Amino acid sequence: MIKKPTLDAKIPEGPISEKWTNHKFNMKLVNPANKRKHEVIVVGTGLAGASAAASLGELGYKVKSFCIQDSPRRAHSVAAQGGINAAKNYQNDGDSVYRLFYDTVKGGDFRAREANVHRLAEVSNSIIDQCVAQGVPFAREYGGTLSNRSFGGAQVSRTFYARGQTGQQLLLGAYGALMRQVDAGTVELFTRREMLDVVIVDGKARGIIVRNLVSGELEEYAADAVLLCTGGYSTVFYLSTNAVNCNATAAWRCYKKGAHFANPCFTQIHPTCIPRFGETQSKLTLMSESLRNDGRVWVPKKKKDDRKPIDIPEEERDYYLETKYPAFGNLVPRDIASRNAEEVCVQGRGVGPTGYAVYLDFADAINRLGKDVIAARYGNLFAMYHEITGDDPYETPMMIYPAPHYTMGGLWVDYNLMTTIDGLFALGEANFSDHGANRLGASALMQGLADGYFVIPYTLGNYLATEKPAPVNTNAPEFTEARKQVSQGIKDLMNIKGKTTADEIHRQLGDIMIEKVGMSRSEEGLKEALEEIPKIRKKFYEDLCIPGDTKDYNKELEKAARVADFLELGELMARDALERKESCGGHYRVESQDEEGEAKRDDENFCHGAVWAFQGPDKVPERLIEELHYEHVIPSNRSYK
Amino acid sequence: MKVNLKIWRQAGPDAPGKLVDYSVENIDPSQSFLEMLDTLNEQLVKSGQEPVAFESDCREGICGNCGLVINGIAHGSKGGCTTCEIRMRQYNDGDTITVEPFRAKAFTLIKDLVVNRSAFDRIMSKGGYVAMNAGSAQDANLQPIHQDAAEAAMDAAACIGCGACVAACPNASASLFVGAKVSQYTWLPQGQVERSTRALKMVKQMDSEGFGDCSNHAECEAVCPKEISIANISRMRREFTKALFTR
Numbered sequence: 049m050i051k052k053p054t055l056d057a058k059i060p061e062g063p064i065s066e067k068w069t070n071h072k073f074n075m076k077l078v079n080p081a082n083k084r085k086h087e088v089i090v091v092g093t094g095l096a097g098a099s100a101a102a103s104l105g106e107l108g109y110k111v112k113s114f115c116i117q118d119s120p121r122r123a124h125s126v127a128a129q130g131g132i133n134a135a136k137n138y139q140n141d142g143d144s145v146y147r148l149f150y151d152t153v154k155g156g157d158f159r160a161r162e163a164n165v166h167r168l169a170e171v172s173n174s175i176i177d178q179c180v181a182q183g184v185p186f187a188r189e190y191g192g193t194l195s196n197r198s199f200g201g202a203q204v205s206r207t208f209y210a211r212g213q214t215g216q217q218l219l220l221g222a223y224g225a226l227m228r229q230v231d232a233g234t235v236e237l238f239t240r241r242e243m244l245d246v247v248i249v250d251g252k253a254r255g256i257i258v259r260n261l262v263s264g265e266l267e268e269y270a271a272d273a274v275l276l277c278t279g280g281y282s283t284v285f286y287l288s289t290n291a292v293n294c295n296a297t298a299a300w301r302c303y304k305k306g307a308h309f310a311n312p313c314f315t316q317i318h319p320t321c322i323p324r325f326g327e328t329q330s331k332l333t334l335m336s337e338s339l340r341n342d343g344r345v346w347v348p349k350k351k352k353d354d355r356k357p358i359d360i361p362e363e364e365r366d367y368y369l370e371t372k373y374p375a376f377g378n379l380v381p382r383d384i385a386s387r388n389a390e391e392v393c394v395q396g397r398g399v400g401p402t403g404y405a406v407y408l409d410f411a412d413a414i415n416r417l418g419k420d421v422i423a424a425r426y427g428n429l430f431a432m433y434h435e436i437t438g439d440d441p442y443e444t445p446m447m448i449y450p451a452p453h454y455t456m457g458g459l460w461v462d463y464n465l466m467t468t469i470d471g472l473f474a475l476g477e478a479n480f481s482d483h484g485a486n487r488l489g490a491s492a493l494m495q496g497l498a499d500g501y502f503v504i505p506y507t508l509g510n511y512l513a514t515e516k517p518a519p520v521n522t523n524a525p526e527f528t529e530a531r532k533q534v535s536q537g538i539k540d541l542m543n544i545k546g547k548t549t550a551d552e553i554h555r556q557l558g559d560i561m562i563e564k565v566g567m568s569r570s571e572e573g574l575k576e577a578l579e580e581i582p583k584i585r586k587k588f589y590e591d592l593c594i595p596g597d598t599k600d601y602n603k604e605l606e607k608a609a610r611v612a613d614f615l616e617l618g619e620l621m622a623r624d625a626l627e628r629k630e631s632c633g634g635h636y637r638v639e640s641q642d643e644e645g646e647a648k649r650d651d652e653n654f655c656h657g658a659v660w661a662f663q664g665p666d667k668v669p670e671r672l673i674e675e676l677h678y679e680h681v682i683p684s685n686r687s688y689k
Numbered sequence: 690m691k692v693n694l695k696i697w698r699q700a701g702p703d704a705p706g707k708l709v710d711y712s713v714e715n716i717d718p719s720q721s722f723l724e725m726l727d728t729l730n731e732q733l734v735k736s737g738q739e740p741v742a743f744e745s746d747c748r749e750g751i752c753g754n755c756g757l758v759i760n761g762i763a764h765g766s767k768g769g770c771t772t773c774e775i776r777m778r779q780y781n782d783g784d785t786i787t788v789e790p791f792r793a794k795a796f797t798l799i800k801d802l803v804v805n806r807s808a809f810d811r812i813m814s815k816g817g818y819v820a821m822n823a824g825s826a827q828d829a830n831l832q833p834i835h836q837d838a839a840e841a842a843m844d845a846a847a848c849i850g851c852g853a854c855v856a857a858c859p860n861a862s863a864s865l866f867v868g869a870k871v872s873q874y875t876w877l878p879q880g881q882v883e884r885s886t887r888a889l890k891m892v893k894q895m896d897s898e899g900f901g902d903c904s905n906h907a908e909c910e911a912v913c914p915k916e917i918s919i920a921n922i923s924r925m926r927r928e929f930t931k932a933l934f935t936r
Contacts, residue, residue: 192833370875
């Protein structure tokens with residue numbers, strides 16, 4: 049393979065545990081009196097965006113904060129249930145910054161950047177301190193100290209949680225801090241605005257074009273730097289655990305302006321979700337992973353066995369995870385659980401009306417522990433399942449199926465969280481740097497807040513102090529030009545006047561994505577996807593139908609613009625998956641498996657981040673690489689047998 | 690199954706509004722209420738009509754974005770859930786369902802079923818936080834908090850800011866919303882320094898936004914998807930009164 053020149057991640061010199069400390073000292077500072085002269089745009093108000101905007105406001109920068117919802121508090125971070133990791137070692141069970149670092153690099157299947165992950169582990173403890181000081185009501189022991197639990201197969205208890213609402217409570221903390229800055233006048237809030245382009249002046253990101261989602265007017269804003277905190281792209285699959293308005297548009301438009309996109313094929317499919325019931329479904333509901341602690345996963349041994357689960361005798365059931373992975377059983381990592389569920393369903397042994405579901409059976413646990421114990425552990429989840437499906441899990445096994453949940457890929461950033469466009473930064477799920485090919489449970493919240501509270505306040509200051517951006521305002525011709533382009537793009541969509549809705553197209557794309565670029569990917573399937581996606585895109589531009597007016601609250605127009613971007617992103621995901629001829633983490637290539645059918649990584653050829661550079665419409669993007677070096681966590685095989 | 694709908698349509702804040710009849714057929718009982726509205730909208734779009742504007746995001750009861758008055762009750766008659774958590778199996782074939790927006794003086798209407806709840810943000814900006822800059826926190830375990838207190842704080846903190854309490858209240862009061870936030874911090878050692886000013890400033894902002902006062906109807910508690918208790922309102926009143934005299 050011909051190796052392309054590698055991108056410079058600007059990782060500081062020195063021993064890994066001193067890199068961040070030294071870097072903080074070596075970076076330039078902005079004089080306190082000068083901070084208010086710098087304007088910063090923060091797009092998105094989830095954990096990364098709200099914490100960044102609040103922290104920068106506290107430092108004295110002039111911040112403009114944008115979100116698509118009616119309030120910053122509604123960003124999708126609220127939906128995270130499980131918890132947030134930190135290396136506090138409050139349980140005296142052997143945890144440390146180094147262990148959290150080690151687990152995260154290994155969990156990411158050796159495709160994350162060591163230096164970034166170490167920094168993440170280092171600041172994890174400050175996040176917990178920060179959130180507790182904000183009044184986040186974490187769970188506590190009788191003695192009043194913080195509670196921890198083990199999460200996602202970790203061997204130490206390092207996860208902090210606030211009932212099933214950890215994301216909501218952490219976001220309320222960050223949102224409170226943000227609103228405090230709004231009151232103080234350092235942050236100006238722009239709700240119901242969707243970013244549709246980044247404006248580049250003299251090679252640097254200097255502003256954004258947004259659509260006001262109420263009036264429909266386009267608005268432009270200038271600044272010295274732009275922070276993209278716009279989340280992931282799981283909704284490219286149409287059905288996912290993400291909120292229905294989650295989208296990739298802001299990140300994608302930046303990609304088309306020169307911000308490279310890294311590892312788009314690294315997506316996480318969560319194993320325990322409520323299965324799809326039909327065509328009109330709008331989302332898949334996640335059931336907590338903790339259910340696998342007591343539930344046993346099985347399918348009938350016989351194909352197309354339509355007996356009720358209770359009528360299928362023990363010897364005719366296949367507890368496939370327990371037989372295949374005796375050491376971990378039902379608790380194998382997310383990617384393995386998901387892939388095996390898909391495999392048995394493809395074999396025709398799936399259950400439920402669609403045949404795409406497996407049983408998660410609590411009968412043994414109820415017999416062993418009693419209904420009361422199970423109710424105490426999972427009562428709310430059982431009630432939620434009962435409500436959604438109409439089935440009572442105390443009486444009949446649950447049915448579950450994997451669903452797209454998180455995207456490890458995202459805009460490429462260097463150690464300072466800056467993309468390949470100067471002055472454009474990406475934080476949280478929108479970037480690619482910390483989770484490699486697979487994210488561990490309770491690590492997403494940690495990363496979002498680490499980036500916002502404790503990384504960007506330093507690295508942004510260094511950028512501004514070094515670059516000293518020249519004054520710019522929205523009268524600059526670059527703003528006029530960008531606005532014209534966005535406006536034309538909207539007009540073009542409105543003028544198609546066809547018969548197909550944006551959702552219909554999105555569902556067609558989603559079907560291809562989940563089937564061919566989902567849990568297991570083959571060369572053949574990926575090549576088919578690369579042929580089929582452009583066909584759907586063609587249909588979109590020929591037959592899209594958007595009612596109403598552009599200068600109005602128009603949900604169909606919002607959806608259409610997002611689907612247009614998904615139709616391009618989906619293709620890049622397929623291309624990336626095709627080029628990465630190895631299996632690693634959430635990316636499983638059927639051609640790359642060992643004798644036992646397990647994922648086989650290829651460190652010799654693929655120990656790198658794949659970084660895609662846009663080359664123009666209808667041109668194949670260029671695949672650059674960032675070489676990854678492992679000095680501390682030596683790549684080994686993940687084995688769960 | 691099939692349902693008949695009477696949906697509030699209003700092109701904008703100053704346009705006249707009215708209930709319009711629709712019907713949706715072939716409903717799967719597993720569909721959520723909002724998915725049923727999606728189906729209606731897809732029909733409308735395909736027949737060249739404007740879809741019904743309504744809001745939703747997470748569709749799992751946590752973001753607080755959705756909120757409809759269904760047959761006269763905010764978030765519907767089931768209780769303890771948001772609009773997006775309602776499933777169609779709760780209804781019978783042929784039912785007629787009336788769908789209206791969350792109405793309140795402080796929630797101006799944007800379009801059809803979409804209202805502006807920014808007043809909540811402005812109330813929060815006056816004290817819905819502990820004033821603490823990033824980086825200045827002490828170790829998280831330095832200050833033990835009684836488990837009961839932490840749980841009580843969590844009960845209050847569970848508010849998702851949907852505004853159902855306001856829509857249900859005959860006075861369109863935001864007392865449950867503000868009470869929950871004020872109460873959360875009374876249980877915790879954090880933020881005690883600002884305790885008085887928080888109560889005074891948040892209540893003052895609530896009044897200035899045009900929300901009414903509480904007169905103990907308890908409709909808010911009945912519709913709250915997170916089942917937040919009106920005890921939080923009495924707690925807020927106590928805090929407010931105490932603050933008036935001790936400040």
